Amino acid sequence: MIAGSLRWRLLLGAAVTILAALIVAWMFMTVLFERHLERRQEAELIRDGLRLASALSLTADGQPVVAAQPMDPRLQKPAGGYYWQVSTRAGVVRSRSLWDALLPAPVDPSxxxxxxxxxxxxxxxxxxxxxxxxxxxxxxxxxxVQLALDTRPLATARAEFGRELAVFLAALWLVLSAAAWLQVKLGLRPLESIRGDLAAMRDSASTRLSASNLREIQPLTDAINRLADAREHDLEHARRRAADLAHGLKTPLAAMAAQSRRARDEGAVKAADGMDRSIAAARATIEAELARVRIAAIGRTPGAPAQVRATVERLITVLEHTDKGGQLAFAIDIPANLQLAVQQEDLSEMLGAVLDNAVKYARRQIHVGAAAGPEWTCLTVEDDGPGISTDRAIDALMRGGRLDEAGTGTGLGLAIARELVEATGGSIDLDQAALGGLRVRFFWGLKQKT
Structure with missing residues (x-):
C-alpha cells in the first residue's frame, strides 16, 4: 500500500524525518543540560573557593589556617559528597566531610x-x-586550594531530564506527524480535482483540464492537455478515415447490385442470389462501421436531451411505410414529456436498430414502453416473434459479438444498439417478452429497475 501511494510515502518520509530530527535534538539537549549543570557546579565551587582563600592564613611554620569555612551541611557530614582541602608543604587542613581521606593532588597545578x-x-x-x-x-x-563535589547527583539529574524530555519529544512527534498529515492532505488536494477532470476527459474527448493557480501543477496540466489534443486529433483522423472508407465502398456495392439484377434478368438466378447475399453482408458490415464511427463521436459535443416519445413516433412512422412494417400493430406506452440525457441522433440510432429487428421478426405486434425515476430511465422494445432463449441472449451479450451469428431471431442491429447504449453510459439486456418474442431493455441510471 505504501509503495503505491504518494500520500503514504510523503507521510512516512515526514514521520521518519521528524523522528530522526527529534532524536538528534534529544541527544544535544541532554548534553547541553549536562553542560549547564557542570557550569553551575563549577561556579559554585569557585565561589566557595574564593571564600576559603579570603579566610586563609599561614602560621609561622607554614601551616594553613582557615578562619571561616563555607556554610554547607554536606561539609559537616563524613562522606557528605562535598569537600574542601587546603594544603602546603608544611601541612593540610580539610573539611569534616573528608574525615581522614585526602583529595588527589594535581600533576600540574595552575x-x-x-x-x-x-x-x-x-x-x-x-x-x-x-x-x-x-x-x-x-x-x-x-x-x-581544592574543592570537590560528588558527580553522581549530576548524572541522576541528567538521566531524569533525558527521560522527561523523551516523553515530551514523543508527544511532539505525534503532533508534528499529525501536522505533516494535514500538510500532505492540503498539498495533494489539487491532484484530487485533476482526477475529477480526468474522469470528465474520459467521457468527452473535447474536455480539457482547467488551468491551475499552482506553479507546480500547471506543467502537469499542460502536458495532459497536450496529450488530450493529440488523442482527439488521432481519433478525429481515424473517424474520418473509417467514414471515407465505408462511404467509398457503397458505390462499388451499388454497381454490384446492378450487375446482380442484370444477371437475374438473364436467367442466372443462383449466381444473382449469391451476389445478393454477399452484397447484403458487405452492406451490413459497412452500416456497422458507420454506427461505430457514430459511437466514437458520442459525447464529443454536448447536445439537448432527446424527446423519447417523439423519437419513437418518428421511427415507427418510417417503419410503417415498409412492406413488413405496414402489416404490424405498434403500441407506444411512453410519457409525452419524458426526456433522456443523450443526443437525439444517438437515441434514433440505437432504437432504430432494435425496431428494425423487431419489425423483421414480429408476427403481428410490437410494443415500445418507457419508465423513469429520479435517477434512472428504462426503455423496452417487445415483439411477438420467435425470440431467443435466455442462455443464448446472455452468451451473445457477454461475448459482445455480432448477435446475428447467435441464431435465428437476432441481427446485427442488436450489436450496434449495445455499443451505442454503452457509449452513452447505459446498459442493455435481452429476455423473453410478455408478447412471447424478444424483449430488449435499455437502462440508464444509478439502480437497476426490475
Missing amino acids: ADDWRMRRVDGPFQQPVSIVERVLKLDAGGVPVL
Missing part, C-alpha cells in the same frame, strides 16, 4: 586561574575538583 577536572575521589565517589595554587604574598609559600 597558579593563574581555577581549573576543573574529574577524578575518582574519596569514599569511591566520582568527583569534580576545582583547584588553584595561591600565594598570600609575594614570594610566599604556595598554597593549594
Whole structure:
C-alpha cells in the first residue's frame, strides 16, 4: 500500500524525518543540560573557593589556617559528597566531610586561574575538583586550594531530564506527524480535482483540464492537455478515415447490385442470389462501421436531451411505410414529456436498430414502453416473434459479438444498439417478452429497475 501511494510515502518520509530530527535534538539537549549543570557546579565551587582563600592564613611554620569555612551541611557530614582541602608543604587542613581521606593532588597545578577536572575521589565517589595554587604574598609559600563535589547527583539529574524530555519529544512527534498529515492532505488536494477532470476527459474527448493557480501543477496540466489534443486529433483522423472508407465502398456495392439484377434478368438466378447475399453482408458490415464511427463521436459535443416519445413516433412512422412494417400493430406506452440525457441522433440510432429487428421478426405486434425515476430511465422494445432463449441472449451479450451469428431471431442491429447504449453510459439486456418474442431493455441510471 505504501509503495503505491504518494500520500503514504510523503507521510512516512515526514514521520521518519521528524523522528530522526527529534532524536538528534534529544541527544544535544541532554548534553547541553549536562553542560549547564557542570557550569553551575563549577561556579559554585569557585565561589566557595574564593571564600576559603579570603579566610586563609599561614602560621609561622607554614601551616594553613582557615578562619571561616563555607556554610554547607554536606561539609559537616563524613562522606557528605562535598569537600574542601587546603594544603602546603608544611601541612593540610580539610573539611569534616573528608574525615581522614585526602583529595588527589594535581600533576600540574595552575597558579593563574581555577581549573576543573574529574577524578575518582574519596569514599569511591566520582568527583569534580576545582583547584588553584595561591600565594598570600609575594614570594610566599604556595598554597593549594581544592574543592570537590560528588558527580553522581549530576548524572541522576541528567538521566531524569533525558527521560522527561523523551516523553515530551514523543508527544511532539505525534503532533508534528499529525501536522505533516494535514500538510500532505492540503498539498495533494489539487491532484484530487485533476482526477475529477480526468474522469470528465474520459467521457468527452473535447474536455480539457482547467488551468491551475499552482506553479507546480500547471506543467502537469499542460502536458495532459497536450496529450488530450493529440488523442482527439488521432481519433478525429481515424473517424474520418473509417467514414471515407465505408462511404467509398457503397458505390462499388451499388454497381454490384446492378450487375446482380442484370444477371437475374438473364436467367442466372443462383449466381444473382449469391451476389445478393454477399452484397447484403458487405452492406451490413459497412452500416456497422458507420454506427461505430457514430459511437466514437458520442459525447464529443454536448447536445439537448432527446424527446423519447417523439423519437419513437418518428421511427415507427418510417417503419410503417415498409412492406413488413405496414402489416404490424405498434403500441407506444411512453410519457409525452419524458426526456433522456443523450443526443437525439444517438437515441434514433440505437432504437432504430432494435425496431428494425423487431419489425423483421414480429408476427403481428410490437410494443415500445418507457419508465423513469429520479435517477434512472428504462426503455423496452417487445415483439411477438420467435425470440431467443435466455442462455443464448446472455452468451451473445457477454461475448459482445455480432448477435446475428447467435441464431435465428437476432441481427446485427442488436450489436450496434449495445455499443451505442454503452457509449452513452447505459446498459442493455435481452429476455423473453410478455408478447412471447424478444424483449430488449435499455437502462440508464444509478439502480437497476426490475
